[in-house]
Amino acid sequence: MKSPATPPKKITIYDVARAAGVGTTTVSRVLNNDPAVKPQTRDSVLATITALGYRPNIAARSTGGGKSRWIALLYQNPVIHYIHPIQQGAIDRCRDADHMLSVHSCQNTGQALIDEVLDIVDQLQPSGVVLTLPLSISPKLIQALRERQVSLVRVAPAGLNDPAARVYFDERSAGAAMTRALIAQGHRRIGFLAGLPEGHPQPDERRQGFADAMLEAGLKVPAAHMSCGSFHFDEALAPLRTMLSRKQPPTAIFCANDDMAAAALQVAAELNLAVPRDLSVVGFDDSYIARIVTPRLTTIRQPLHEMGWEAVDMILRGQATPDMGYQRVLPYQLVEGRSTAGLPAEG
Secondary structure (H helix, E strand, O other): OOOOOOOOOOOOHHHHHHHHOOOHHHHHHHHOOOOOOOHHHHHHHHHHHHHHOOOOOHHHOOOOOOOOOEEEEEEOOOOHHHHHHHHHHHHHHHHHOOOEEEEEEOOOOHHHHHHHHHHHHHHHOOOEEEEOOOHHHOHHHHHHHHHOOOOEEEEOOOOOOOOOOEEEEOHHHHHHHHHHHHHHOOOOOEEEEEOOOOOOOOOOHHHHHHHHHHHHOOOOOOHHHEEEOOOOHHHHHHHHHHHHOOOOOOOEEEEOOHHHHHHHHHHHHHOOOOOOOOOEEEOOEOOHHHHHOOOOOEEEEOOHHHHHHHHHHHHHOOOOOOOOOOEEEEOOEEEOOOOOOOOOOOO
């Protein structure tokens, strides 16, 4: 019995460039009939394309006016309540402008990730690229796109020094606003469950906002009231159990996302703590989890749909430059749920 035949290897733009002895950018220019390409180079590349049987993505080619109507949105965070509203916002803006959105999940790391993204760019020839977290804070990836002169917008937090165009909301201010709301209810022993560990290269704006408000109120945060749950329900359970089992536990816990806040509700139930009577719990994101748990979480609503819409709008308006530092800051909203209650000032 014959073994199944191995499917033929897909020929990529990199294969063409390597065989022709040119860069992938030159191959792309040939495919798009760029008049700046020398005739001898054009003939060599076209001959290589024929010999290898390379089939470019015709749908991604530039329109007759020389401008692509495709925009690429790249993500590596598969959490649906993060990426879906950003994607929908981007689609809505593309539809308004008679453009198309191409969405790509990038799962590689290191140089393989950069090669993957550049291959997408070379194949699609988009008019711009939207990078979401964590891709949007990768200096090496941004530099690689900058060297290709790719228009890009980062959906990224504040506190970044790179001048590439960016759309964001002020997470530090939001973290401080949530903490002030708990302090206004009389809470003094407030715990914080971070999503990022200490020393992480990404700025932890939510933790910094919490620290700002506590310092502003003259309140100290014992080390026992600070921990990390890595943004995951399961990983948040153990540090929450430790924090809430101490002799003087917090009367309120600020969790850096709604998944961890849901974990706080479960741990409170295990310890026979009624929420919000015995413990106030707040989250961040206003994801669907905040709306389906009981009690409904008090949380911060991220303007995710708006960020996707604005990122595409920046590309369409020519503001998606890698070096000019265009920024758009969007408002957040503190959503009042039923997971907090007031305490006396000395509580």
